[in-house]
Amino acid sequence: MKVINSISEMRALAESARKTGRRIGLIPTMGFLHEGHLSLMRKARKECDAVVVSVFVNPAQFAPNEDFQRYPRDVEGDRKKCDSAGVEVLFMPSAADMYPKDAGVFVTVDGVSDILEGAVRPGHFRGVATVVAKLLNIVKPHAAFFGQKDFQQCVVIKRMVKGLNMDVDIIVFPTIREQDGLAMSSRNGYLNVDERRAAGSLYSALTAGEALLKSGERDPVKLKDAMRAALVKEKGMMIDYIEIADPQSLAPLVKVEARAVMLMAVRLGRTRLIDNILIQ
Amino acid sequence: MKVINSISEMRALAESARKTGRRIGLIPTMGFLHEGHLSLMRKARKECDAVVVSVFVNPAQFAPNEDFQRYPRDVEGDRKKCDSAGVEVLFMPSAADMYPKDAGVFVTVDGVSDILEGAVRPGHFRGVATVVAKLLNIVKPHAAFFGQKDFQQCVVIKRMVKGLNMDVDIIVFPTIREQDGLAMSSRNGYLNVDERRAAGSLYSALTAGEALLKSGERDPVKLKDAMRAALVKEKGMMIDYIEIADPQSLAPLVKVEARAVMLMAVRLGRTRLIDNILIQ
Numbered sequence: 001m002k003v004i005n006s007i008s009e010m011r012a013l014a015e016s017a018r019k020t021g022r023r024i025g026l027i028p029t030m031g032f033l034h035e036g037h038l039s040l041m042r043k044a045r046k047e048c049d050a051v052v053v054s055v056f057v058n059p060a061q062f063a064p065n066e067d068f069q070r071y072p073r074d075v076e077g078d079r080k081k082c083d084s085a086g087v088e089v090l091f092m093p094s095a096a097d098m099y100p101k102d103a104g105v106f107v108t109v110d111g112v113s114d115i116l117e118g119a120v121r122p123g124h125f126r127g128v129a130t131v132v133a134k135l136l137n138i139v140k141p142h143a144a145f146f147g148q149k150d151f152q153q154c155v156v157i158k159r160m161v162k163g164l165n166m167d168v169d170i171i172v173f174p175t176i177r178e179q180d181g182l183a184m185s186s187r188n189g190y191l192n193v194d195e196r197r198a199a200g201s202l203y204s205a206l207t208a209g210e211a212l213l214k215s216g217e218r219d220p221v222k223l224k225d226a227m228r229a230a231l232v233k234e235k236g237m238m239i240d241y242i243e244i245a246d247p248q249s250l251a252p253l254v255k256v257e258a259r260a261v262m263l264m265a266v267r268l269g270r271t272r273l274i275d276n277i278l279i280q
Numbered sequence: 281m282k283v284i285n286s287i288s289e290m291r292a293l294a295e296s297a298r299k300t301g302r303r304i305g306l307i308p309t310m311g312f313l314h315e316g317h318l319s320l321m322r323k324a325r326k327e328c329d330a331v332v333v334s335v336f337v338n339p340a341q342f343a344p345n346e347d348f349q350r351y352p353r354d355v356e357g358d359r360k361k362c363d364s365a366g367v368e369v370l371f372m373p374s375a376a377d378m379y380p381k382d383a384g385v386f387v388t389v390d391g392v393s394d395i396l397e398g399a400v401r402p403g404h405f406r407g408v409a410t411v412v413a414k415l416l417n418i419v420k421p422h423a424a425f426f427g428q429k430d431f432q433q434c435v436v437i438k439r440m441v442k443g444l445n446m447d448v449d450i451i452v453f454p455t456i457r458e459q460d461g462l463a464m465s466s467r468n469g470y471l472n473v474d475e476r477r478a479a480g481s482l483y484s485a486l487t488a489g490e491a492l493l494k495s496g497e498r499d500p501v502k503l504k505d506a507m508r509a510a511l512v513k514e515k516g517m518m519i520d521y522i523e524i525a526d527p528q529s530l531a532p533l534v535k536v537e538a539r540a541v542m543l544m545a546v547r548l549g550r551t552r553l554i555d556n557i558l559i560q
Contacts, residue, residue, distance in 0.1 A: 105443025110384030163385025
């Protein structure tokens with residue numbers, strides 16, 4: 001496995017892979033890799049000839065009050081995991097190279113960026129869209145792989161790709177979960193024992209909502225009440241939102257008819273967790 | 281010459297040209313082609329294997345009060361000119377295809393988009409950056425060619441390309457002028473006889489400023505006064521701005537030391553004209 005830090009070296013390697021007709025798959029990550037990322041790597045290896053994993057903790061998607069500084073990092077662990085997973089290139093650019101002074105260039109995706117996560121984290125999706133655009137332009141993949149856990153991020157990126165006519169397939173892969181249903185996340189390590197126990201109830205709450213829906217309940221207010229009731233109320237738990245929305249537009253549904261996504265964001269102490277479940 | 285309206289057809293053709301190692305040059309235009317565009321085509325033919333000219337009057341870069349509706353169009357004339365100039369593909373997408381309903385995706389370039397032209401035309405450079413990003417993603421050129429007449433546009437696009445790590449050379453070619461110095465522009469056709477005569481003085485004013493600078497005058501206030509005085513004051517002429525700025529940042533200079541760009545925007549009746557001169 002090749003470890004590349006230089007943007008121009010990454011670009012040259014991608015260009016030569018493309019010229020020889022190899023299909024490139026990119027998995028953009030912020031590192032501290034877990035089983036969710038590894039499942040994306042396996043998926044990418046099946047569908048592509050060359051798998052590139054980028055590890056870049058993107059300052060542009062953190063607000064000043066957020067956890068950019070303490071976001072977990074494990075360069076050596078990430079390297080080993082990528083190597084074992086058959087990744088061809090681990091791309092780890094520096095923040096100074098990715099955001100030269102006074103760059104000031106951003107991609108904005110209106111309509112889906114300022115609701116849900118965007119309402120709680122202003123500027124977050126502008127940062128996400130911008131860094132993903134940059135990575136897509138550097139690595140030039142045929143396909144890019146994202147986890148469904150960050151559902152709204154996937155919606156934003158799909159819209160960006162369509163809106164800017166970028167030539168790449170966006171592939172969203174199901175969330176990988178712990179035994180108790182907690183969605184794998186690099187932030188789970190922040191949780192203390194009590195918080196960790198309560199965290200498992202996010203998924204129970206989502207599946208409770210799904211079960212109620214499948215039993216015939218169509219009223220989102222009642223469905224959301226049931227989900228709220230199913231959360232284990234650890235002290236210090238704060239619900240940022242529980243929502244049932246259209247999976248394309250993320251507009252809240254007034255009656256749940258066909259496809260829907262149930263989304264949830266909860267704070268446990270200093271840790272913020274998100275999860276979702278797609279109803280087909 | 282191939283005329284292509286479909287985005288997917290253009291994309292497929294560009295991809296196959298790239299695979300065979302041919303160098304693609306793109307000249308993005310709003311049509312109503314003149315000698316300025318033709319000089320870009322000749323330049324592109326020298327430097328590239330396949331020249332693509334796009335003709336698209338981009339609604340996103342016009343403010344509601346501007347001349348989008350009356351902007352001159354001549355599809356048949358443009359086709360003939362491109363054909364004679366040895367263009368391989370004339371790409372003419374529809375507005376409905378370029379901006380599907382609720383797209384809402386934009387590229388913004390901070391710092392250089394809200395001054396000079398951007399101050400007079402809010403949202404203009406967001407529209408320019410967005411459409412150029414889209415065209416670059418569709419046509420995938422190795423090089424894109426722009427006229428220096430739209431100096432600030434060139435600065436915005438170069439910043440966008442750098443900021444989003446787009447893999448394309450931006451080539452800026454000198455302004456082509458009429459006999460009296462008036463910069464070629466599709467909007468010159470709006471001018472009546474009196475306005476047309478006065479319009480020639482934009483370039484005289486710029487060259488007067490340049491001559492004074494070269495004679496040793498370093499004070500931008502005095503240089504701008506001299507330029508203002510050299511304008512032929514046709515009735516109804518309004519000066520939007522006369523500025524002397526750093527060519528990279530477009531920041532106004534307080535003392536003109538080395539490289540500088542002199543920029544000017546003037547309204548003659550309902551017509552807005554811009555011009556500039558680069559001091560090396």
